[in-house]
Amino acid sequence: MxxxxxxxxxxxxxxxxxxxxxxxxxxxxxxxxxxxxxxxxxxxxxxxxxxxxxxESKDALVAAALDRRDERWMNWFIAGTQRHGNTARKRLLGMFEVLRDWFASEDFHGCAFLNAAGEIASAEDPIRIVARKHKERLLEFVRAECDAFAIESGMDARHAAQLSRQWLILLDGAIAVALVSGDADAALDARAAADMLLEAPAAKGRPRNKPNTPLTTKRTAT
Structure with a gap:
């Protein structure tokens, strides 16, 4: 009792x-x-x-509310990504499918953390710190999938970090375009760009084919 x-x-x-x-x-x-x-x-x-x-203040409440949203959003995004395949490539591209479902929902108003950061000038404000932490967590998750993709594809591991940063830009870019345009298919456009991005760095990890050169033969004395 x-x-x-x-x-x-x-x-x-x-x-x-x-x-x-x-x-x-x-x-x-x-x-x-x-x-x-x-x-x-x-x-x-x-x-x-x-x-x-x-x-103690409205800002403290807002920071705590965003921290709460960060935990829930990340759990949702990770679970949705993992449902999209058993390879890193499928999961990476599946992230955009997860986003498209979100964009098409009635309560989509963009990224809460980008929105909040846009309203707060100081980089040291607790609200900005929570927003930054969210993007760091998202990048960490993306980086883990990029590392797995590097192993799967034979991509040079040095490019995994660069790929993860580019991937985050595509994710956030899709969110911003979907918010402004109201078009959920912004996620599909970002996915198409992401698909090409997977091919480009992967090629850096493989030996390039040497250009064809004319065969030369030594002349023998007659």
């Missing part, structure tokens, strides 16, 4: 979770500056006192 202390703790945790969920949803849909604390409190169904109990 829960004690009174346990019950109060559960209530406090629940209020915090509701504030985080409300902040994440409102900020993702409308932006940080356009979303006030009052709106977050109203949507969360908590008292304003709960906000001050759990967070």
């Amino acid at each position: 829960a004690t009174e202390t346990d019950s109060e703790s559960t209530t406090r945790d629940s209020a915090r979770d509701r504030l985080l969920a409300a902040a994440e949803a409102l900020i993702y849909a409308g932006g940080i500056h356009a979303t006030g604390v009052d709106a977050i409190v109203r949507q969360s169904g908590t008292a304003r006192k709960s906000f001050y109990t759990h967070f």
Whole structure:
């Protein structure tokens, strides 16, 4: 049986979770500056006192909400990627299929972390730090798949790091274009570019065919 202390703790945790969920949803849909604390409190169904109990400021709440989203988004993206094949190449290209499903959903409003970073000027702001950490985690996952692809394809391992950075640009580029254009097929355009990218660095790891040169024969004295 829960004690009174346990019950109060559960209530406090629940209020915090509701504030985080409300902040994440409102900020993702409308932006940080356009979303006030009052709106977050109203949507969360908590008292304003709960906000001050759990967070020292709106920025602290936003950073915590983004941190929460980072964990959930990464778990979703990794699981979706892994369902797209048993080779690194299939998984790498499958990332864009995962993105396309997201782009086609009604609640797609771009990358929450790019959006947040665009609103916060200071690189040392806690919100920017969370956004940067998210991109670092995404790059780390992509790099692991690029390393696996290098092993599969015989690509020079030195190019795996470069490939992973290029891959991240394609992923973020597809997200940005889909947001602005409203076209979910931006993911397919990025996938086509990615497919060519897999071929180019792979070729660097294989010996190039020497150009044909005319055969020369030595003349013998007659």
